[in-house]
Amino acid sequence: MPDATKPISYPGGCLCGAVRFLAHGPPRWVAHCHCESCRRTTSSPFTTYAGYLSEQVNWSGTPATVFQSSPGSERSFCGRCGSPVGFTSVRWPGEMHLFVPSFDDPAAFSPQVHVHTGEQLPWVHLDDHFPATRGRRARGRRADSAPTDCKRPQPYQNA
Ligand SMILES: [Zn+2]
Ligand SMILES: [Zn+2]
Numbered sequence: 001m002p003d004a005t006k007p008i009s010y011p012g013g014c015l016c017g018a019v020r021f022l023a024h025g026p027p028r029w030v031a032h033c034h035c036e037s038c039r040r041t042t043s044s045p046f047t048t049y050a051g052y053l054s055e056q057v058n059w060s061g062t063p064a065t066v067f068q069s070s071p072g073s074e075r076s077f078c079g080r081c082g083s084p085v086g087f088t089s090v091r092w093p094g095e096m097h098l099f100v101p102s103f104d105d106p107a108a109f110s111p112q113v114h115v116h117t118g119e120q121l122p123w124v125h126l127d128d129h130f131p132a133t134r135g136r137r138a139r140g141r142r143a144d145s146a147p148t149d150c151k152r153p154q155p156y157q158n159a
Contacts, residue, residue, distance in 0.1 A: 009023065009024050010109075012098065019059070019061050021058065023050065023056055023098060023103075024056045028052065028095070029113070030109050030110060030112055031113045032111050032115070033047055033114075034114060034120040035135060036119050041069065045121050049098065062079065062080065064076035064079070065079040073088070074087070112131075114126070116133070
């Protein structure tokens with residue numbers, strides 16, 4: 001039985017272990033994002049984020065390299081192994097969005113929603129019946145001109 005009085009922290013990091021993070025407490029929300037920018041940055045059909053306040057996240061090891069993927073949006077990754085490790089945007093001031101699959105225990109998180117399903121690949125079929133927001137549809141735009149990078153989902157409920 002977990003001690004409810006003790007805040008839980010979730011460690012994680014990149015593939016090679018150079019970049020490490022420790023997220024304190026539950027995330028504000030957990031969402032699957034189907035947008036083209038997330039698809040390209042992870043080379044995966046979609047990815048899953050845990051939204052934290054920046055002050056809930058402590059970084060250690062080698063500082064991540066930061067890439068500006070669209071105006072006001074920054075994606076950080078390990079400069080050694082290339083793993084994406086974080087996303088921030090002026091759209092969500094003070095928030096750090098971590099990738100659930102890069103946590104040491106991804107199963108500890110419960111996704112609640114799909115965002116940007118307007119950009120979902122036609123061969124991705126999911127039957128979790130979570131609520132979905134379509135976002136703005138991509139029309140042959142370049143990743144660095146993405147008009148919307150990850151829409152804010154609803155607050156996190158522990159599942
Ligand atoms: Zn690495
Ligand atoms: Zn996205």
